[in-house]
Amino acid sequence: MEVKIGVQHAPREIVLESEQSAEDVERAVAEALSGKAQLLSLTDEKGRKVLVPSDRLAYVEIGEPTVRRVGFGPL
Template identity: 80%
Template sequence: MEVKIGVQHAPREIVLESGQSADEIERAVADALVGKAQLLSLEDDRGRKVLVPAERLAYVEIGEPTVRKVGFGAM
């Protein structure tokens, strides 16, 4: 799942590929925004954690799962 996170006062967004489902990501974002968690914590495909302070979140965009193509095809 591709996730884009906008951070206030940061010139670039954070983009990561996560193995978490869209529901899990949405739940983590909601918990951070409601105040249940002070950090938004997501894990990417390589096992690295991304931590963003909840009060600095500008937006979170949850994309479609990426399909990896293998082999050669006509373009």
């Protein structure tokens, strides 16, 4: 699933593909925004961790799960 994170005072957003479910990402964002966690911590599909200070979060966009298409059918 694609996750886009906007960071305050940063010209570009962070984009990552994660194997975490939408509920897990939403739970992590809610904990970071409520003050329970000082960092938003997400793991991408290659196992790398992305850490963003919760006081610098501008927005988080959670995309649809990616479906890998195989074959020669119409797009």
